[in-house]
Amino acid sequence: MAITNRIENFHMEVNQAFLDEAEALAPALITTEIFPAGVVEIAPSGQDWTSRTVSQGFDRSRPLGRGDSVCLDFGDHWVGYVSFALTPVGSPPDAPACLRLRLGEIPYELTVGKADYQGEISSSWIQEELIHVDVLPARVRLPRRYAFRYLEITVVDTSPKYQVVVSDVVCAAVTSADRGKLPPLNTGDPELAALDRVSLKTMEDCMQSVFEDGPKRDRRLWLGDLRLQAQTNYVTFQNNDLVKRCLYLFAALTQNEGRVGACLFLEPCPQVDDTALFDYALFFVSTLHDYYAATGDRKTLEELFPTAERQLELALRELDGRGIVTDKDSWWCFLDWGEGLNKQAGAQAILIYALKQGAVMAEWLGVSERAAVLWDAAGRAARAALDCLWDEERGFFVSGAQRQVSWASQVWFALAKVLAPEDNARLLERLLEQKPGIPLVTPYAYHHLVEALVENGLSEQAVSAMKGYWGGMLQEGADTFWELYDPNDPLASPYGSRAVNSFCHAWSSTPAYFIRRYWNP
């Protein structure tokens, strides 16, 4: 995720004890050497681009001179550090070798150079390097970390007297996910098994020093992604200390007034971004709730509950006289990337959802008077929603001054369980049938649809929605699940260029969560 939304007079508040706790939990990364599986050509295919295998395996290239190129396929998506041998052929090298390197998670990325890029966010996310090798032969070690399956090496120039051979190409792939911890998958459904496999790869490549949102971009810790990664983690890699580390980081480094930020940077030292999002701050509550439910780690719950409660207090400040979250023109709440999506109703539902989880945590901690306050706030917010946001005639929740009907609003009210249980299911059935208003556009939003369906007894529809949406990415050849997938527009991007979309994205890794939590016999 990447968008601009800077809070005013931003400053960072630091809880050093929490930060120390988080740093003590920094994981050791597991490194695996990965070799190219073959050589490919990238060619147009319909509206998209695809790779065609030219040869299986890769030992060494033919000699390459000015303008020559080789495109290597590492067989799957990896996150890591690339190195290769560059050996001169011909006379002693009488000029440096100049190489252009492009790395892509999918073939399309290799077709867009930095020079062609027209998108809104930084072109620096395009994985393209220009390097000079002054002394040959050499082992070229690229210092940066890349997320990729394809590596294109183009010789910009050698000299008329020599060429170069590329050999011994290796990617030192890194992750903090340990496959030895994976519980077995027992499904007999090959579609589910395939969805699980690609989910795990997505999770694995996003699990680094923290749960990153995407290892290509933004390579950092976003709360919205963390919540879903943590849920998936509990039923897959079970690196619960990594969740704990991330919770302590968010609690250690807050914005003005103790507000949990939307994301954190890890380098050069941990710091909170100046982006605040209403829903993401509340997901601190939710992630802590889920963490305790999965681990029973009471000490963490005790230490971090005040941070969670603070987010609820700050959110309640945003209620208007009717008890409804105040709508804003800015990018104040995420929900989804849908064009024109109004966030008010979704925000209200998430507030209710988080208040209930806060109340449950208060009960776990035995602070019943706090629990009562939170239950009461949840009840009032729910009643206000029914009074002001529920459109009885249309049978949907509406959002904003224009009384917008969107999928996201319905999904989140179904998750917040504001209606009676059977009415939640009817709401979702009506949604699937009528397909009203602003649709869902990200796997993140589809996750909440599937979760709402499962939680409200519509398992069949849940499986069908999951297979349809994530299965579509599989059919497009995804090795890892994408940040954004619009079945009707392969080139869709919220950034003005698909080249900077992330094609291994944490919030898209949840089929494994659903399959293993609900459909793993």
Added chain:
Amino acid sequence: MAITNRIENFHMEVNQAFLDEAEALAPALITTEIFPAGVVEIAPSGQDWTSRTVSQGFDRSRPLGRGDSVCLDFGDHWVGYVSFALTPVGSPPDAPACLRLRLGEIPYELTVGKADYQGEISSSWIQEELIHVDVLPARVRLPRRYAFRYLEITVVDTSPKYQVVVSDVVCAAVTSADRGKLPPLNTGDPELAALDRVSLKTMEDCMQSVFEDGPKRDRRLWLGDLRLQAQTNYVTFQNNDLVKRCLYLFAALTQNEGRVGACLFLEPCPQVDDTALFDYALFFVSTLHDYYAATGDRKTLEELFPTAERQLELALRELDGRGIVTDKDSWWCFLDWGEGLNKQAGAQAILIYALKQGAVMAEWLGVSERAAVLWDAAGRAARAALDCLWDEERGFFVSGAQRQVSWASQVWFALAKVLAPEDNARLLERLLEQKPGIPLVTPYAYHHLVEALVENGLSEQAVSAMKGYWGGMLQEGADTFWELYDPNDPLASPYGSRAVNSFCHAWSSTPAYFIRRYWNP
């Protein structure tokens, strides 16, 4: 110099004792921190480009975002390693910073990108880098060595949320020349003083681990350049061990049959190139002769004389039945870059020149029978030249089957002193008056003209030629003397693009030699 001319079945012969001797003489480099003198704009000026000072001094740039650029002027030509601080301004950096760096010895180079380059030799000589800085703030240290006065830093992208400030820019300039060793210059002529100053800077920047031909390109040890650098060195920086090191390197690493190569590479380990040039091999003789004359280092003369003698033997093999060096179609002898220049007469003269120096060395060593053989060979080669190459009617030496009259042929015969002393002077006067045939095009060839004039008593014409030619470069704003200078064509290049010409070139640094040897009262 850079051209392709590969000897057949090339192999390298190694004299390890000589190599050890050379390596023991590797100089310590002197490092000096150089800071930008100001900010400039590069703009067209007639057929060329020039810099216009925007501000004196440079502390830090204004914040730079996508597409912004700053061009720093380091006030003079330097060879070294650049580093700078890159500090973000705005929100915490949410994307890498991507920078394009261009470095130029003269303004023109900053106007030609790698993508635009159409020359014959490698575009990798264009000093242009694309770098990504993932973690900010950062001290960016460019690992490569550059030769430059101008450094242009362009921000390809940061992100919409932050910009960067460039500050604390420094060049760690390196040289093995010690200005403390410079004898004083006593000339009262400001033109000569200016030529001396720029010559010294050129020498200094070419004096590194060896005498490089040019620190931008080719950054290596060519014999033709070494001979002139050594001559200049004896009257300027007096780093005689550096000359000795280079002589031992050439003698240690020879081509097939003990032939001294035209140039050596130093990295990854010392090795001789596969280029052989008739004249350059003979300049080993000449350089050793000059070294002993300057230093009286008898041990080196004794050890390296056999290598020198071997070059004379190999050259004598090339004589035809008439006793004239066999002409060839290939690039077998350098002399100059003049278009269509035939090398036969120049090669004959250089052979005579070197045979005489060989004979003198044999006398120094007291091996009189060897001296007699060499004097005899020189005499026979000179008589053959007078018989076959001297055109009495035209009053010039002719070269090749087409009996070409060129400046280079006359200059070298004047240096070889084949005619009677007064006839040499007349030959040169005739040359300056009639301006026949193929002209001289490089400072290297102009050096030999000036040397021939001085040696034959035409001092006034020598000074005038030197002031006219090198002074022209001064008028063009040269900080160091150029590899190539054609007063009538600012864009001239032997490589198809002026962007890869060297603008600090060893063979152009000899005004200091002339001034200090002949005109320093």
